Amino acid sequence: xxxxxxxxxxxxxxxxxxxxxxxxxxxxxxxxxxxxxxxxxxxxxxxxxxxxxxxxxxxxxxxxxxxxxxxxxxxxxxxxxxxxxxxxxxxxxxxxxxxxxxxxxxxxxxxxxxxxxxxxxxxxxxxxxxxxxxxxxxxxx
Numbered sequence: 001x002x003x004x005x006x007x008x009x010x011x012x013x014x015x016x017x018x019x020x021x022x023x024x025x026x027x028x029x030x031x032x033x034x035x036x037x038x039x040x041x042x043x044x045x046x047x048x049x050x051x052x053x054x055x056x057x058x059x060x061x062x063x064x065x066x067x068x069x070x071x072x073x074x075x076x077x078x079x080x081x082x083x084x085x086x087x088x089x090x091x092x093x094x095x096x097x098x099x100x101x102x103x104x105x106x107x108x109x110x111x112x113x114x115x116x117x118x119x120x121x122x123x124x125x126x127x128x129x130x131x132x133x134x135x136x137x138x139x140x141x
Contacts, residue, residue: 060109062111065109065111066109066111066113068109069108069109069110069111069116069117069120070116072103072106072108072109072120073119073120073123075103076100076103076104076123076124076127077123079096079099079103079127080100080126080130082096083096083097083100083130097131097134100127100130100131101131103127104124104127104131108120
């Protein structure tokens with residue numbers, strides 16, 4: 001009887017066709033180690049590909065840093081306007097204060113533009129002053 005090999009979906013596809021052996025031996029540990037080493041190598045390269053892609057997505061250009069900085073500053077100005085409207089209406093809004101505080105604690109991207117950084121420093125300072133005043137009003141009431 002001649003064994004010609006396996007066929008079907010579980011068959012390995014490779015460069016050279018597998019030769020059938022006429023004999024039977026128990027010492028085939030080397031033969032089974034090769035496919036597992038190849039699959040381990042493929043799994044590792046798949047992880048490396050994903051890691052490289054994630055690293056590339058994490059890199060920000062100067063334009064994206066500037067956009068994030070401007071978005072953060074605009075958000076702070078919006079919170080300050082909401083706080084002003086709440087004060088004028090006589091209703092202190094705790095949610096606005098919490099959101100303002102959370103936005104201030106966020107890491108501010110530095111895009112290297114001195115003018116923009118100065119403006120954002122002024123916005124941060126104003127927001128910090130308004131938060132401190134709100135804390136004093138809460139403590140004094």
